[in-house]
Amino acid sequence: MNDDDHSLLxxxxxxxxxxxxxxxxxxxxxxxxxxxxxFDADGRRYLDVYNNVPHVGHCHPHVVKAASRQLxxxxxxxxxxxxxxxxxxxxxxxxxxxxxxxxxxxxxxxESNELALRIARHVTGGTGIIxxxxxxxxxxxxxxxxxxxxxxxxxFPDFARLVQVPDPYRHRQGRSDAELASHYLxxxxxxxxxxxxxxxxxxxxxxxxxxxxxxxxxFVPGYLTxxxxxxxxxxxxxxxxxxxxxxxxxxxxxxAHQYHGITPDIITTGKPMGNGFPIGSVISSxxxxxxxxxxxxxxxxxxxxxxxxxxAAAVLEVIENENLIANAATxxxxxxxxxxxxxxxxxxxxxxxxxxxxxxxxLVADRVSKNPSPLAGRIVNRMKDRGVLLSRIGPFxxxxxxxxxxxxxxxxxxxxxxxxxxxxxxxxx
Amino acid sequence: MNDDDHSLLxxxxxxxxxxxxxxxxxxxxxxxxxxxxxFDADGRRYLDVYNNVPHVGHCHPHVVKAASRQLxxxxxxxxxxxxxxxxxxxxxxxxxxxxxxxxxxxxxxxESNELALRIARHVTGGTGIIxxxxxxxxxxxxxxxxxxxxxxxxxFPDFARLVQVPDPYRHRQGRSDAELASHYLxxxxxxxxxxxxxxxxxxxxxxxxxxxxxxxxxFVPGYLTxxxxxxxxxxxxxxxxxxxxxxxxxxxxxxAHQYHGITPDIITTGKPMGNGFPIGSVISSxxxxxxxxxxxxxxxxxxxxxxxxxxAAAVLEVIENENLIANAATxxxxxxxxxxxxxxxxxxxxxxxxxxxxxxxxLVADRVSKNPSPLAGRIVNRMKDRGVLLSRIGPFxxxxxxxxxxxxxxxxxxxxxxxxxxxxxxxxx
Numbered sequence: 001m002n003d004d005d006h007s008l009l010x011x012x013x014x015x016x017x018x019x020x021x022x023x024x025x026x027x028x029x030x031x032x033x034x035x036x037x038x039f040d041a042d043g044r045r046y047l048d049v050y051n052n053v054p055h056v057g058h059c060h061p062h063v064v065k066a067a068s069r070q071l072x073x074x075x076x077x078x079x080x081x082x083x084x085x086x087x088x089x090x091x092x093x094x095x096x097x098x099x100x101x102x103x104x105x106x107x108x109x110x111e112s113n114e115l116a117l118r119i120a121r122h123v124t125g126g127t128g129i130i131x132x133x134x135x136x137x138x139x140x141x142x143x144x145x146x147x148x149x150x151x152x153x154x155x156f157p158d159f160a161r162l163v164q165v166p167d168p169y170r171h172r173q174g175r176s177d178a179e180l181a182s183h184y185l186x187x188x189x190x191x192x193x194x195x196x197x198x199x200x201x202x203x204x205x206x207x208x209x210x211x212x213x214x215x216x217x218x219f220v221p222g223y224l225t226x227x228x229x230x231x232x233x234x235x236x237x238x239x240x241x242x243x244x245x246x247x248x249x250x251x252x253x254x255x256a257h258q259y260h261g262i263t264p265d266i267i268t269t270g271k272p273m274g275n276g277f278p279i280g281s282v283i284s285s286x287x288x289x290x291x292x293x294x295x296x297x298x299x300x301x302x303x304x305x306x307x308x309x310x311x312a313a314a315v316l317e318v319i320e321n322e323n324l325i326a327n328a329a330t331x332x333x334x335x336x337x338x339x340x341x342x343x344x345x346x347x348x349x350x351x352x353x354x355x356x357x358x359x360x361x362x363l364v365a366d367r368v369s370k371n372p373s374p375l376a377g378r379i380v381n382r383m384k385d386r387g388v389l390l391s392r393i394g395p396f397x398x399x400x401x402x403x404x405x406x407x408x409x410x411x412x413x414x415x416x417x418x419x420x421x422x423x424x425x426x427x428x429x
Numbered sequence: 430m431n432d433d434d435h436s437l438l439x440x441x442x443x444x445x446x447x448x449x450x451x452x453x454x455x456x457x458x459x460x461x462x463x464x465x466x467x468f469d470a471d472g473r474r475y476l477d478v479y480n481n482v483p484h485v486g487h488c489h490p491h492v493v494k495a496a497s498r499q500l501x502x503x504x505x506x507x508x509x510x511x512x513x514x515x516x517x518x519x520x521x522x523x524x525x526x527x528x529x530x531x532x533x534x535x536x537x538x539x540e541s542n543e544l545a546l547r548i549a550r551h552v553t554g555g556t557g558i559i560x561x562x563x564x565x566x567x568x569x570x571x572x573x574x575x576x577x578x579x580x581x582x583x584x585f586p587d588f589a590r591l592v593q594v595p596d597p598y599r600h601r602q603g604r605s606d607a608e609l610a611s612h613y614l615x616x617x618x619x620x621x622x623x624x625x626x627x628x629x630x631x632x633x634x635x636x637x638x639x640x641x642x643x644x645x646x647x648f649v650p651g652y653l654t655x656x657x658x659x660x661x662x663x664x665x666x667x668x669x670x671x672x673x674x675x676x677x678x679x680x681x682x683x684x685a686h687q688y689h690g691i692t693p694d695i696i697t698t699g700k701p702m703g704n705g706f707p708i709g710s711v712i713s714s715x716x717x718x719x720x721x722x723x724x725x726x727x728x729x730x731x732x733x734x735x736x737x738x739x740x741a742a743a744v745l746e747v748i749e750n751e752n753l754i755a756n757a758a759t760x761x762x763x764x765x766x767x768x769x770x771x772x773x774x775x776x777x778x779x780x781x782x783x784x785x786x787x788x789x790x791x792l793v794a795d796r797v798s799k800n801p802s803p804l805a806g807r808i809v810n811r812m813k814d815r816g817v818l819l820s821r822i823g824p825f826x827x828x829x830x831x832x833x834x835x836x837x838x839x840x841x842x843x844x845x846x847x848x849x850x851x852x853x854x855x856x857x858x
Contacts, residue, residue, distance in 0.1 A: 008510055015518040017531050017715070019722025021508050029510035033503045051505065053730060059501055068497035072488055074462045075705035076480065079450050081437055081458035089444040102446050107536045107707045108731060114539075114569040121570075122582045139727060140543040141550075141571050153551045153724045271730055276504035278536045278707040278731040286446070293448025295582045298568060301482060301700055302537060302707040304445075 005029045005041065023391065025381050033058025036405055036412050038389070049390045049404045049416050052358075055247055055272030056318040057407045063275045066314035070307045078105070078304045088309040091316055092281060095254040097263055102289025104282040105304030109243035109270025110138030112280040116266045117142065117204060119284065119292045120237040123265075126201030130191060130231060133162040134214040134395045137206055137241055146206075149213045149393075159200050161191040165214040165395070166223050169351040169362065170370055181222035188227050192234045202236035204266075209256040210245035212403075215394030216353035216360035219260075228262050240264035243280070244358075247272045248319055248406060251329030251356025259355070277311035278302070324406040328357035331408050335359055338417045346424040348373055353399075357408060360393070361400040361420075372396035375427045382426065386419040434458045434470065452820065454810050462487025465834055465841050467818070478819045478833045478845050481787075484676055484701030485747040486836040492704045495743035499736045507534070507733045517738040520745055521710060524683040526692055531718025533711040534733030538672035538699025539567030541709040545695045546571065546633060548713065548721045549666040552694075555630030559620060559660060562591040563643040563824045566635055566670055575635075578642045578822075588629050590620035594643040594824070595652050598780045598791065599799055610651035617656050621663045631665035633695075638685040639674035641832075644823030645782035645789035648689075657691050669693035672709070673787075676701045677748055677835060680758030680785025688784070706740035707731070753835040757786035760837050764788055767846045775853040777802055782828075786837060789822070790829040790849075801825035804856045811855065815848040 001009070009027060012020065028046070032039040035057040039045050048058065056063065070084070078085050085105065093101035106112045121127055129146065131137065136149035145154035148162060166184050175183065195202055209224065211217055228238050245256035246269050252259040255267065265288070270280035280303075282289075292298065302308065319325065336354040339361060343349045350364030350373075363373035376398045383390055393401045402416070430438070438456060441449065457475070461468040464486040467477050477487065485492065499513070507514050514534065522530035535541045550556055558575065560566065565578035574583035577591060595613050604612065624631055638653065640646055657667050674685035675698050681688040684696065694717070699709035709732075711718075721727065731737065748754065765783040768790060772778045779793030779802075792802035805827045812819055822830045831845070 005510060008512060008515060011519065012510065012515045014715070015515060015522055015530070015532055016507075017719035017722035019719060019724070019726070021726065021728050022510070023508045027510045030503060030505060031511075033505060038503070038505070053506065054504065059504065061501075064497075064501045067500055068493075071496055071706075072490075072493045074459060074467070075483065075488065076459060076462060076467070077482065078445075079452045081434060081441065081451070081456045082460075083437060086437060086441045086444065090440065093444055101444070103444055108540065108729070110540060110543075110729075111537065111569070118570050118573065118583070139729060140540070140569050141547050142569070144547065144725070150726050151724075152726070153721075154547070276731070276734065276736070277500075278737075286443070290446035290448060292582075293446035295448070295580075296573070297448070297450065297579050297581070299450050300537070300539075300568060302705070305705065307705070308707075 001026050002042065024384050028384065036408055045387065046384070047388045047412055047415050049388055049402045052244060052249065052403045052405070053271050053276050054405050055275050056315055056324065057405045060275060060318055062318050063311055063314040067277055067307055067311040070310040075305055075307045077301055082306050084306040084309040084313070085304040088313045091313065093283065096267060096283055097258065098285045100286040101283055102286040104289060104298060106280040106282065106300050107278045107302050108280050109268065110140050110143060111300065112243065112268035112270050112282050113137045113143055113206065113241060114140050115282045115298065116239045116268045117206070118296065119266060119282065119288060120204035120239060122292055122295060123237060123288060124201065124203045124235055126203040126235065127159045128195045128200040128202040128236070129160040130163055130202070130205045130236065131160060132207055132211065132214055133164045136213045158198065161195050163188040163191050163227065165211060166217055166220045168218045168220055177221045181220045181226055184220060184223050185226045185230065188230055192230060202231065202234045204237045204239050205231040206239045206241060208241045208245055209260040209262060210250065210355045210358065212244040212358065213393060215362070215399040216355060216358065218353060224260050224262055237265035238262065239266045239268060241268050243268060243270035245355065248325035248328055249356055249358055251325060251332045254325070256355070273315065274308055274311040275315050277308055279308040279312050319406065322407065328406050331410060331413055332356040334410055335413050338413070342417070342421060342424065346428065348375065348424055348428060357404060357406055359402040362394070363398045363400065372398035376400065379423055379427055382423045383419055386423060388416055388419045430455050431471065453813050457813065465837055474816065475813070476817045476841055476844050478817055478831045481673060481678065481832045481834070482700050482705050483834050484704050485744055485753065486834045489704060489747055491747050492740055492743040496706055496736055496740040499739040504734055504736045506730055511735050513735040513738040513742070514733040517742045520742065522712065525696065525712055526687065527714045529715040530712055531715040533718060533727060535709040535711065535729050536707045536731050537709050538697065539569050539572060540729065541672065541697035541699055541711050542566045542572055542635065542670060543569050544711045544727065545668045545697045546635070547725065548695060548711070548717060549633035549668060551721055551724060552666060552717060553630065553632045553664055555632040555664065556588045557624045557629040557631040557665070558589040559592055559631070559634045559665065560589060561636055561640065561643055562593045565642045587627065590624050592617040592620050592656065594640060595646055595649045597647045597649055606650045610649045610655055613649060613652050614655045614659065617659055621659060631660065631663045633666045633668050634660040635668045635670060637670045637674055638689040638691060639679065639784045639787065641673040641787065642822060644791070644828040645784060645787065647782060653689050653691055666694035667691065668695045668697060670697050672697060672699035674784065677754035677757055678785055678787055680754060680761045683754070685784070702744065703737055703740040704744050706737055708737040708741050748835065751836065757835050760839060760842055761785040763839055764842050767842070771846070771850060771853065775857065777804065777853055777857060786833060786835055788831040791823070792827045792829065801827035805829065808852055808856055811852045812848055815852060817845055817848040
């Protein structure tokens with residue numbers, strides 16, 4: 001950080017507060033982005049392996065052009081007829097498995113999950129929510145109170161229960177997949193029963209099918225489908241939070257729930273949808289959307305406006321034109337293989353996780369105890385010094401989180417992997 | 430509506446649901462906006478006297494340029510240092526009466542009010558909310574449950590109480606201002622006491638100082654300041670929802686609460702802030718912002734990003750450069766006078782309300798009974814046929830709502846007033 005950056009940081013603290021989060025010990029002052037690259041105020045470039053909001057790359061010209069053109073033409077709410085919102089809603093609906101899907105537009109993932117909860121409560125007549133033990137689904141009063149991924153001031157609500165995040169890396173203890181799934185499902189059964197015993201009727205399971213905030217744990221075949229069955233048997237709906245995992249991120253399908261073999265009752269989206277233009281959505285079967293819309297008079301001032309839907313449509317076009325889901329699969333598989341190779345040289349890597357273009361590297365003190373490594377924070381900062389941006393997640397904040405834009409190339413992957421190799425070697429000294 | 434519009438409407442219903450709200454009996458298919466004007470698909474132009482989101486006029490070139498330029502440069506979250514968010518936060522903070530203000534950025538008014546409630550509950554340790562009897566503060570689970578401006582499926586929450594909207598036009602019954610204020614304040618005292626009796630500790634009064642959704646009722650001197658005193662005495666904070674009323678709308682000050690002589694603990698903003706680019710904020714004294722930020726790890730992915738804050742800064746610049754607060758005062762006073770004149774010719778007008786560039790025309794069946802006129806809906810539709818867009822609000826949906834952009838001119842006001850004159854005359858036949 002130079003003097004100007006220090007001064008900017010000081011001013012920032014004086015108006016946004018000292019708690020306003022910043023990445024890195026020495027915050028990074030970014031001024032420009034292009035594709036997978038971002039540039040700081042001194043002109044230094046960094047490979048962005050963290051930000052999934054610029055889903056098709058920073059400042060993708062097709063998206064910038066579509067949004068800018070519409071900004072100059074008309075930006076108005078959806079209480080007037082406009083082609084953009086209808087065209088885009090149809091395209092979005094067509095990506096799902098519903099025979100006839102309906103769509104609500106929002107501005108953020110928080111708003112999407114709030115709306116999904118309202119719908120689930122309306123449909124079921126219940127209020128109860130099941131979420132994962134390391135969840136974050138939004139910053140509103142209800143969603144924040146559920147949050148267990150980081151501390152929040154609100155008490156955990158009476159209407160919610162948590163199900164333990166599967167973590168076969170730590171919990172397998174010689175058990176087969178079926179035994180492990182059965183173990184987790186027994187716990188989930190207990191959580192659902194506990195709600196019932198408290199007189200709370202279940203409304204929904206709210207879950208990211210990729211368990212991203214949970215640290216992208218290894219899969220336990222049968223677990224997610226079993227959990228969905230339990231929730232449905234108890235009368236609850238299933239909400240798939242695709243805010244991080246959607247739009248082809250897994251490399252296998254448009255939606256993570258398709259990749260994971262479940263059919264949710266409600267899908268919520270956000271972050272990558274408009275490549276940074278604020279837009280989110282709630283997708284469900286048409287009947288549910290139609291009925292809730294009529295009952296609740298749901299309206300969102302900015303949601304689905306012509307600019308937001310122009311940007312979002314452009315994102316879908318880039319995904320298709322540049323074949324980005326296939327790219328997530330091939331580059332993703334390459335990175336996964338290379339990360340697994342790195343394990344042979346770096347004892348600190350306990351476990352490698354991958355969901356298409358989304359990677360987790362669990363760092364451990366040693367491979368026997370599997371205790372979280374205390375070095376993850378330092379490694380994230382040293383990677384930045386080497387010009388590569390990533391972050392960390394998981395219940396112990398020891399899992400390197402890598403979630404580059406969908407245009408990430410083999411060459412860029414090599415830059416990431418070389419920097420990781422050096423940094424992990426340095427950390428072992 | 431032509432055949433293409435009918436087809437678009439049909440497709441819209443099939444993907445957004447039949448409940449997705451649209452204005453007018455024959456929905457309007459808009460394709461372009463410029464200044465105070467919007468244009469439909471057939472090239473017909475309409476004077477927009479309704480939409481306050483395009484605060485400085487549709488597609489204002491200064492705002493379009495600022496947002497487009499930044500969209501092409503960098504659009505990233507605020508976990509990196511960036512000048513835009515700091516510069517804009519400082520400018521926004523400087524418009525308030527706090528000695529040292531702090532700011533959180535959100536994307537929408539709903540998110541702003543959600544965050545304000547979280548802060549108030551954190552600061553007070555209470556959960557109770559006081560809102561007006563005709564309120565709408567957002568579409569999230571908690572805010573929707575409070576809503577009484579239109580039907581919602583959620584039950585009204587145990588932690589909330591309503592205070593009756595002052596309506597001196599109907600309630601005066603010979604009483605002086607002081608007597609009337611005292612009457613309403615007695616009711617408010619009862620609402621606060623009722624919360625206490627239920628064991629609910631008060632967290633906040635959540636109120637739009639202009640009472641916009643309530644139908645812009647006439648003021649009752651002493652009421653709002655008295656209500657604030659009662660709430661503070663009971664340990665609650667005061668949240669001024671400036672989503673509709675802020676950014677100079679009143680013509681007297683940047684914020685409606687300044688115009689109305691109260692100093693809220695928390696200010697929330699939304700709609701007009703980015704002239705259509707999704708951005709909202711929560712402003713409070715620095716200590717409150719700093720403390721809550723550290724306690725709650727509040728983060729909003731799109732909130733305050735460089736594009737949103739570029740658009741919002743451009744809006745402040747236009748307000749200042751084009752002297753729009755003064756314009757709201759002068760054109761607003763002109764419209765108010767002319768509306769009052771219209772009363773002499775149109776018995777249907779029971780009451781004229783004004784807050785700078787924000788007007789309400791209460792339509793009554795007759796001036797003795799003051800029963801709501803059933804003609805408001807027809808008048809709104811006939812005004813559209815005459816090329817002028819407005820809407821209606823209030824507990825009986827009989828108050829014409831006029832809220833043009835801040836650039837509204839005397840000439841445009843004359844177009845509105847002529848169309849109103851004709852339409853009201855026609856309605857009386």
